[in-house]
Amino acid sequence: MANRNGVLVLAKDIVKKFPGVVALKNVTFDIRKGEIHGLLGQNGAGKSTLVKVIYGIHKPDSGKIYVKGKEVRFNGPSDARRHGIVLVNQEITVVPNLTVMENVFLLGKMWKEKVFRKIDYEELREKTYKIISALGIDIEPSTKVKDLRAAEKMIVQISAALTMDAEIILLDEPTSPLPPEEVEKLFSVMRQLRDKGLGIVFITHRVKEALEICDRITVLRNGVKLGTLEGDDMNENKLVQLMLGVNPNEFYKVRSEATIRRPLLTEKPLLEIKNLSTTPLSSTDIPLKNINLRVYPTEIHAVVGLVGAGKSELGKTLIGLQPVTSGEIIIKGKKVNIKSPVDALKYGIYYLPEDRKTEGLIPNLHVIGNKTISSLKYFTKLLLINSKKEYDVAMQLAKKLNIVMPSPYEKVIKLSGGNQQKVLIARGLLAKPEILILDEPTVGIDIGAKVEIRKAIYELAHKEKITILLLTSDPDEALGLADTISVMRNGEIVANFINENLSREEVIKAMTG
Amino acid sequence: MNTKNNKNVTFLDKLITWIKTSDLAKPIIPVIGLYIIASLLAPQYFLSPYNQKIILMQVTPLLAIATGEMLIILMGSIDLTPGSSQGVTAMLAALVYITTGNFGLAILSAILLGMLIGSINGILVTKLKIFSFVATLAGLVIWRAVDLWISGGRLIYGLKPFGIFSEAIGVVPIGFIIMVLINIAVYLLLKHTAYGRYVYAIGGNEEAVRMAGVRVDLIKFISFMLAGLMYGIGGVMIIGMSGLAVDPWTAYGYELNAIATCVLGGILLIGGAGHPLGVIFGAFLLTLLMNLLVLLGLTQASIQQIVTGFVLIAAATTLARGLKYVK
Known part of the structure; x- marks a missing residue:
């Protein structure tokens, strides 16, 4: 921990092609010890592809990855884990009907030590509690995961990563399924981890969140890295410009x-939406609030x-x-259901x-x-x-x-x-x-x-x-x-x-x- | 000489491409293989007109229920009612004939009952949103019970007119000819109508088809109903092919044969792929296999089932190539 600038992972000149599209064009990206490194960009910018390359899910078409200065080749996520790299997914991947400790046990590496041994629940509970409370969070390990809040589910996943002695945690859009009031809870955990010397990659498309928590921010657009900003360079204007492009091509x-x-x-409008509000069926969907819109022929x-x-939700x-709770949809002057x-x-x-x-x-x-x-x-x-x-x-x-x-x-x-x-x-x-x-x-x-x-x-x-x-x-x-x-x-x-x-x-x- | 050689090569090339790309080649080749093996093993016995006719008679009722099952599997669902449906429709046809003496009415009642069973399955799946496996598992038990109940557990015999289906032109039973014609109709339905396109598309990506503004539930309901119709036909055929008598355990456990026939016929269990005529060859494969075992003197049911199981695994493996994972 002496060298705070020690580079844990360096991904150099990464190129990744998918049929018909180059997802990453010569991207170089590094993660240092004890930092939160933001990865900012729009949908399709290549953020997820980049962390999936680092985590061994995708093999790069060219480019090299170094862990602590040594070149590595990952054949899959298990190789990356062995090097202390863990990816926490965008979608919350916990088993809802199991308890917190069982999830930590399953997702972490504990189970590898004792596949056929009887689980000592007392010990498991203690270990899980120790990990979670060290993050400054209070969750009872015997709670069922389905009863947790969204941020807490994310924290359970991070705790599981910690049981694997992770040094680098890649968080792929961790805040997008979270309601605003829970984001802070996740951030406090991320800060704790940084202070312990871990390298955290925080993928997001929200500029303000990135500014709030990141030590450095790298911006991607259409698979191209547009720069890594740190210190005073990091301001909202500049980031937005980089993310959305300076001049429209x-x-x-x-x-x-x-x-x-x-x-x-x-x-007369062809389609008119009046005071439309919805209640989404799934917690990751955005509720529409009092939408008024007129679309002319x-x-x-x-x-x-x-x-x-909430654009897709509107569509x-x-x-x-999506069930409408109030408001009207009018087509050619006629209210429709x-x-x-x-x-x-x-x-x-x-x-x-x-x-x-x-x-x-x-x-x-x-x-x-x-x-x-x-x-x-x-x-x-x-x-x-x-x-x-x-x-x-x-x-x-x-x-x-x-x-x-x-x-x-x-x-x-x-x-x-x-x-x-x-x-x-x-x-x-x-x-x-x-x-x-x-x-x-x-x-x-x-x-x-x-x-x-x-x-x-x-x-x-x-x-x-x-x-x-x-x-x-x-x-x-x-x-x-x-x-x-x-x-x-x-x-x-x-x-x-x-x-x-x-x-x-x-x-x-x-x-x- | 040279040109002739070239022609041979192109034909062979074409054949190889066909084998590699056609959904139909996978089930046809093993059928040919089994015919050759059986002919070599016991030429006088296997190739005898009598044995050939027996094979076709066994294929016919199996093909009927497998064709129905195929409509469901193509949509990525499963139907566990073919066996019980075949049994209960056969029993109803037998009872109607015994009571009224009207052969036509007997056939009609079996087919209508089959459609009723299918319609109920369809409603359970589309309206009550029960998984097809569970909904039809309930049907499997219930319709067998109905079979026992309406028959009072008796064996019904004296069903002479049903013998028409096993009358043969040469070695080919009339029932088999009818089934092949029905299969050609099903082929046209699946490959040349909007309904058929929807069935394949639903098996491919149901979410997308719903989003595309297609009445998916209606298509599903129709498929279950048509499948039931095929089970009713299967019920009529099985009387004609197996001794002109029915007991309440007729076609017991045949849902597995129907599913196995689909798999052997190249119908992908996750839905959306497979040639509609594949089931014909799937039915031949399963029947020939049993026939071959009999020729080899392996008549114990247990051995036959073990062999069927292994063949099913082999067939399913060739189908599953290229899939990321299955459930």
């Missing part, structure tokens, strides 16, 4: 100011906000997947989810089938699918959206991320919606495909006259595409702008509050 801008669609005063209306602002509420995606489609609303893998793609189904799953009725006559018509339409769209695929009968999972996203956009189009809700349509996709997708979205609104509700965390995407921009923060709409002579700073200020 001209590439991203797909339309000119002249084409902004300004709703007329007398015009054929406009691109962007709802922009950082991760956790899912509109297709009946949408209970399911089937209902939503009847009213002309179609939602393309952010999470392509679990909510969008049908991995083993071919590309054509993935495109037409929402629109089969247009291809069916007397029960039978007209495969020629289906093929023709699918190919036409593939050409229009420039979908690159070995064959239209290839399984969709074989395509790159950008092309998968285009397949989903084709699916949305074929469903012939009046309002197409696109949730983060360009996250996790390389720049070339991003631009193509944005151009396609622009044309949908301006040539095909489809109204677009664009949910995005990228202010440049909103500024480059939208006619109207609404900003969301903590489940509320905090600002509305017409995208004309609108400054980037204004939008970002509203986003970060």
Whole structure:
């Protein structure tokens, strides 16, 4: 502990490629003894990929990792653990029906010593209590984990890591499932660990949290490291600029100011949301608070906000997947009650989810089938699918959206991320919606495909006259595409702008509050 | 000479690609293999018209229930009622025939009862949101009990008209021809209708299909109902193929045969993959295997079951390649 600057882990020139996207481009990152090192960036910036490389889950395509000056090669997380590196996951990975001590026992290394020996619960309780109380936290080890608060569950995971003599703890978005009042509890534990000489990596997309607790902050964007700041360099303005980009790349801008669609005063909105509030089904979802929104026909209306602002929740509420507690959804002047995606489609609303893998793609189904799953009725006559018509339409769209695929009968999972996203956009189009809700349509996709997708979205609104509700965390995407921009923060709409002579700073200020 | 050689190579290449890529090749090749082995082991016996007809007669009722089970497994669910359904529908058909003497009415009642059983399964899964394994496990027990109850535990015989299904054209029983036709219809349903596309898609990623605005619960209900219909047909066929008599333990435990047939036929148990005609070859595989064991003089049920178990593991292993993990 003598040398506070002693580097525990150095990841040098790390490159990690996934099909169709380079997730990390020559990133160098180090963790010192006794520090909290923040890793800041938007969704898809490469934060999780970087810690997963350090933890041995992903093998880097090139680059080297050194632990205490010695080069290492990890074949899996167990190798990383042997070197004292532990990753605590974004999702809380505890077993809810077991007690705190049993979880610490299972997740930690204690069980390895005595797989077939009888568990001495007294001893286990004592050990667990010692670890947790040393963190300045009071949790009874025999409590069932399901009865704990979210922050306490996170602390149970950290305690388990400590039983493995961890020297480096990688925390992947630990605060995102936590309510604000519990964040401080986690922070106090992190400070305790730092003072004991551990190296902590704290992944977050929240600038303020990073500033509050970190000794150094590294910012990533689109897989590129933009710098590591420390001391006086760390200020909110600078971090936000780095995280969201200094100047919007001209590439991203797909339309000119002249084409902004300004709703007329007398015009009736296609979709109107009045005082809408929701109660989420799961604790990680953000409740919507008193949302008011007007979407006019054929406009691109962007709802922009950082991760956790409630954008996806808004989209899912509109297709009946989140229960509405109060407020109204009005389509073409008529109040509607949408209970399911089937209902939503009847009213002309179609939602393309952010999470392509679990909510969008049908991995083993071919590309054509993935495109037409929402629109089969247009291809069916007397029960039978007209495969020629289906093929023709699918190919036409593939050409229009420039979908690159070995064959239209290839399984969709074989395509790159950008092309998968285009397949989903084709699916949305074929469903012939009046309002197409696109949730983060360009996250996790390389720049070339991003631009193509944005151009396609622009044309949908301006040539095909489809109204677009664009949910995005990228202010440049909103500024480059939208006619109207609404900003969301903590489940509320905090600002509305017409995208004309609108400054980037204004939008970002509203986003970060 | 040269060109001829080239042609041979391309054909062979095509064959190899087909074997590598087709979902149907996996079950067909072992069927051919078993035919060759059995023919070599006991040519006069195995290849005799009588034995060939027996094989087809055994395949037929098995194929009926396996086809129904396939509709469920393709969606990533499971149905444990095929055995009990086959038993109770056979019993109902027998009782209706004995009481009324009306052969057509007997068949109709079996099929309707099958559809009723399937519909109940469908409602339990989609409306009450019970896991298909649990919902149909209850059905397995209940419908066998109903079978015992309506029959009073008796053996029902004298079901002569059902013999029509085992009448053969050459060595091919009429019942088998009917089943193949039904399977072709099911193939068309699964591969060329929107319903079929939904079934595969639900097995692939149910969450995504729901999000896409498809009436998933309706599709599931239809599948369970159609599966029940197939079990009813299976009930009728089993009377025709096994001695024109039914007792309350007919088709006892056959749900396992149905599931095994699907697995041997290349239907992936986690859903979403497998060729609809695969079950035909799966049914042949399971039946030939039993036939082969009989030819080898291994007639004890225990040995037959052990062998079936091992073959199932082997088949499942080839299917599971490339999966990250299964449950």
